[in-house]
Amino acid sequence: MSQRKLNIGFTLFMLLLFILVAQLSPKSALILGLGTGLGFVMQKSRFCFTSAVRDPLLVGMTHLTQALILLIALSIAGFTLIVWVGEARGISYSLNVFPLGVHTLVGGVLFGIGMVLAGGCASGVLMRIGEGFGMQMLALGGLLIGALLGKLTVAHWRFVFGEWPGIFLPDKLGWFGTLILEFGALFGLWMLARWWQRKQVGE
Amino acid sequence: MAKISSVFWRGPWPYWVGAIVLAVLNILVLIVRQQPWGVSSNLEAWSEWMGGKIGLISTRNISGLMLLQSSGTYLNLGVILGAFWSTLAASQARFRPIRHRKFVVSALAGGVLMGYGARIAYGCNIGGLLNGIASSSLTGWIFAAAVIIGAWIGSKLLVKYLL
Numbered sequence: 001m002s003q004r005k006l007n008i009g010f011t012l013f014m015l016l017l018f019i020l021v022a023q024l025s026p027k028s029a030l031i032l033g034l035g036t037g038l039g040f041v042m043q044k045s046r047f048c049f050t051s052a053v054r055d056p057l058l059v060g061m062t063h064l065t066q067a068l069i070l071l072i073a074l075s076i077a078g079f080t081l082i083v084w085v086g087e088a089r090g091i092s093y094s095l096n097v098f099p100l101g102v103h104t105l106v107g108g109v110l111f112g113i114g115m116v117l118a119g120g121c122a123s124g125v126l127m128r129i130g131e132g133f134g135m136q137m138l139a140l141g142g143l144l145i146g147a148l149l150g151k152l153t154v155a156h157w158r159f160v161f162g163e164w165p166g167i168f169l170p171d172k173l174g175w176f177g178t179l180i181l182e183f184g185a186l187f188g189l190w191m192l193a194r195w196w197q198r199k200q201v202g203e
Numbered sequence: 204m205a206k207i208s209s210v211f212w213r214g215p216w217p218y219w220v221g222a223i224v225l226a227v228l229n230i231l232v233l234i235v236r237q238q239p240w241g242v243s244s245n246l247e248a249w250s251e252w253m254g255g256k257i258g259l260i261s262t263r264n265i266s267g268l269m270l271l272q273s274s275g276t277y278l279n280l281g282v283i284l285g286a287f288w289s290t291l292a293a294s295q296a297r298f299r300p301i302r303h304r305k306f307v308v309s310a311l312a313g314g315v316l317m318g319y320g321a322r323i324a325y326g327c328n329i330g331g332l333l334n335g336i337a338s339s340s341l342t343g344w345i346f347a348a349a350v351i352i353g354a355w356i357g358s359k360l361l362v363k364y365l366l
Contacts, residue, residue, distance in 0.1 A: 112353015
């Protein structure tokens with residue numbers, strides 16, 4: 001059980017790192033703590049966005065897909081609540097409402113192919129590096145190269161195909177309509193995932 | 204109590220427990236950072252900085268100090284350290300070498316495709332898919348549909364060439 005001693009050492013290292021970062025910026029230390037929690041929980045629960053999307057197609061299992069749908073639903077509820085409370089208190093959040101273009105679709109498809117080949121998406125690659133996988137250490141190198149190529153060409157995509165400003169659904173449908181639509185869609189996907197697994201593996 | 208503690212440290216936790224705890228942490232990140240959790244945009248900033256350092260591109264707007272002060276860096280560093288801590292706590296920490304040469308190719312090619320795709324679509328599975336949708340952005344849903352199509356193509360390639 002030499003790893004038990006290593007664990008005590010590493011726990012002390014994390015504590016020191018946390019204190020050091022807190023000296024520089026308490027907010028960064030808090031963020032580091034939350035990031036550590038995210039990595040810890042992803043590893044402990046074997047949560048992987050890639051398998052959640054890939055496994056239904058590859059082996060017909062959708063348990064993780066259903067968990068991902070739960071994560072998305074809870075996040076929508078949480079984000080909505082935070083934005084509401086923030087509005088009342090005059091705090092504004094910069095949400096991820098990104099522009100939309102042909103490159104959104106092309107990028108998404110390439111990203112989907114890449115994550116299956118590399119055995120993990122961006123967060124999954126980081127988690128597997130923490131787990132010690134050589135394959136994903138290499139994938140991170142590829143990711144950095146790809147990101148640089150993307151930086152050099154993204155302006156061309158915008159120039160050739162154009163780009164529309166992102167649509168924040170509550171602006172079009174109101175909060176009530178948005179939540180109904182989003183939870184309705186997620187519920188539909190959840191039912192579909194359950195049906196798919198029964199059809200594919202019969203349980 | 205001892206059993207719960209053992210499952211806590213050794214895992215694996217059920218997927219739905221993971222989903223609930225990840226949702227809580229995801230929401231806490233939004234509160235602290237005033238911006239959702241994301242992975243790829245920080246990696247892109249690092250790649251730009253490195254590209255600038257070795258002279259591939261000219262970087263005017265990214266410095267090493269900025270990266271060290273960026274909250275995205277601490278999130279990404281945290282994910283790696285947290286996953287390592289988790290395996291160490293379960294006495295499962297070890298280096299896991301690549302089993303076959305073909306996985307060297309697929310890791311590199313997959314990584315490049317992923318990095319490129321995330322860059323031109325402005326997000327990965329976290330910032331673009333999960334938190335795009337959680338931000339009630341239409342783009343998040345469209346990106347999710349594209350990722351599913353890509354994963355389907357990727358699975359075909361996986362079955363044909365890698366398994």
